[in-house]
Amino acid sequence: MPNQRLRDALLRNTLGFDEVAKATGVDPKTVERWITQDRTPYPRHRHAIAAMVRETETYLWPDAVAPEKKKEINESEVVQVYAHRHAVPQDIWGHLIEQSKISISILVYAGMFLVDNPALIKTLRQKAENGVRIRLLLGDPASREVARRSEEEGIGKTTLGAKIRNALAIYKPLAEVPGVEIRLHGTTLYNSIYRFDDEMLVNTHVHGFMAAHAPVLHLRRLSGGDLFETYAESFQGVWDGAKPPKW
Template identity: 80%
Template structure:
């Protein structure tokens, strides 16, 4: 069975057999076997290919690493744990946005705290013009999931929906000028995800607490780790099922 993840990653980044062969120092026929016969490359070759296509080894070759090795790498993906979202330094948010070169992806219901930065729209527009892909997943304000979360947080059934509508209005100028793709979701949100290239802030959700008072994981992607990849795949799953907003 072919390695479809490897094939897709190479095609998406414009690499052919010869480019991979040159980067890894092997024959193109060997590269072809890695793809078409799902042969597993040596670790040094896996690292080189993962760096080329900006994917993790665990994504391209899920069974390549022994469980103990994968466990140790995954632990190292955790940069910092913050007890509450409001304890994450504002400078960290600004740094992560500023250093993003390829991808800014956000999964929230409202993320209304982001609108406290009056320069955010201007900054995101500039990032998009520089080639950064910006994807924003906002909640559907009419969904039962948003209403239920609002009740669970103890802020009243319609309060969160109002915040979501405010977030839609705030980010709409980005969509109007094609500087971001925005979709609405009806997901039961277990975590809010903020991805900036190979770094991520994951705001866990705790029953009975507002998101600002729940813990945040700061993750940095490592080639053989599973933790970052788990949340990245979760984001993609919600994105695939989401719909464009009805402005």
């Protein structure tokens, strides 16, 4: 079977066989076989291609890395574990936003703590103007999932929906900024995800606790690992099914 993931990654980055062949030092026919016949390149070639298309080896070649090596890489992707979201230092959030050069992706229900920073909207606007892709995924305030989560947190059925509407009002000035996309989702949110290029903060959700009191994983993407990739794919799945708000 063809390697569709590799094919799509090259297409997204407008890379042809000749360019990949030149970067890896092989014949263009070899590159073609990597795609059409799903041949697995040598590790040095996988590293080079993964870097070119900004994907992990695990995503492009799921079976290429031995289980024991993958386990080691996955453990190394964990930078820090915080017992509670409120324990994450504020300068970590600021640093991750400021250093982002390619994309910022946020998946929450409301995420009101983010907009407590009065400079956030201005910072995101500047990032977008500098070519950073901004994707903001908030909960649909009218969805059953948001109402259920609100009740589970013990704050009343409509409170979380009201928080989301407040967040939307704050983010609205970004709606017309090129490079910024805002969507609403109606999924059961198992984790809030905050991705900044190849780093990510994952706020796990715990039944009966507000997100601020639940643990956070600080992850850094490594080639060959799939812990970071798991959450990245989860974000994409929610994004694909979400819709823009009706302002």
